[in-house]
Amino acid sequence: MNKLTVRVADWHADNADLRRIREAVFIVEQGVPPELEWDADDVDAVHFLAFEGDFAVGASRLLPDGQIGRVSVLKDWRGLHIGELLMQATIAEAERRDLKQQKLTAQAHAVRFYERLGFRVASEEFLEAGIPHVEMVRDSA
Template identity: 50%
Template structure:
């Protein structure tokens, strides 16, 4: 069980916290160029923000209007403590509440096992995104 609080966030109100996590993970840790990290979709996505008990941002994820999950990131010191699972559970509940038939994501290949635990299945060959190996994955929801 995670020792974090996950809440809905908006880019307009929580952009600083969302940016801080993504900058730490994607830009500084993984070397993604800043110009590839930021896009026009942030203002129209459903965002989730994970915070530690002190209220500091430690994780984030977003659901795009096209039913894809993206920009899922957890600070290094908080990995393997349930933060990512809590974010994914909440994001998938949001997708189901919106009655989406499926969601997709581009998983870094080292993280495919994590996404598989939620029912995602690989849906294509490996490809490079920002120089990092990824695979497309899809989760089909069962009809209600």
């Protein structure tokens, strides 16, 4: 396995990789309708890409209000801590921007993953795109 890295992505320059990953994970694998996956927030978000060598295998985004989302890792690369690397980079950028609280909408099966990163559940379970989710928040130190 090549070295795993995460970097800030450019929505325009890196659009093909961002779309390839999110389409594979959310639209194809999880059945999220494309009109729910793509939104106007993408233009103003800070995007992140995770790479194995020079191949993009994961993505996430940070909105100006501290909302983290679209955390996705291609199926064949799961279990290699890529999601954790993406989240660490995203949280670090939020803190660098002095966003005292980070928020996210977690799929219910991923709650423990986010709890390990300092998030806590802040809502009852609800359905989003037909998938059980909960709101979670993390306060910066």
